[in-house]
Amino acid sequence: xxxxxLVLGYCLALFLLMRLFPALRNWDNDVDxxxxxxxxxxxxxxxxxxxxxxxxxxxxxGTLNGWDRVPEEVERCSQLKxxxxxxxxxxxxxxxxxxxxxxxxxxxxxx
Ligand SMILES: [Zn+2]
Numbered sequence: 001x002x003x004x005x006l007v008l009g010y011c012l013a014l015f016l017l018m019r020l021f022p023a024l025r026n027w028d029n030d031v032d033x034x035x036x037x038x039x040x041x042x043x044x045x046x047x048x049x050x051x052x053x054x055x056x057x058x059x060x061x062g063t064l065n066g067w068d069r070v071p072e073e074v075e076r077c078s079q080l081k082x083x084x085x086x087x088x089x090x091x092x093x094x095x096x097x098x099x100x101x102x103x104x105x106x107x108x109x110x111x
Pocket of ligand 1: 078082098099100102
């Protein structure tokens, strides 16, 4: 209950602050617009096929099966707990990519 009261109080204070300072409010709108832009971009980066990834500006790390060790970017990505996505080509080839780090690699499951 106390927590809810605190949150409500915080919102009210923020609301009053924005009423007092129109500049702050504009800044808030800018952030909103930026967030929307980011969300849109994120959505666009949901690849429908592996060819879209090949055509994109994503960095390729080749095939996972051929790695001597995990690339630094991929290591850091998993440390940051990013949600990577996978696309299956329909054969034994799968592409895994991270929309946040903008890289991809292939996974060959035929062997
Ligand atoms: Zn990542």
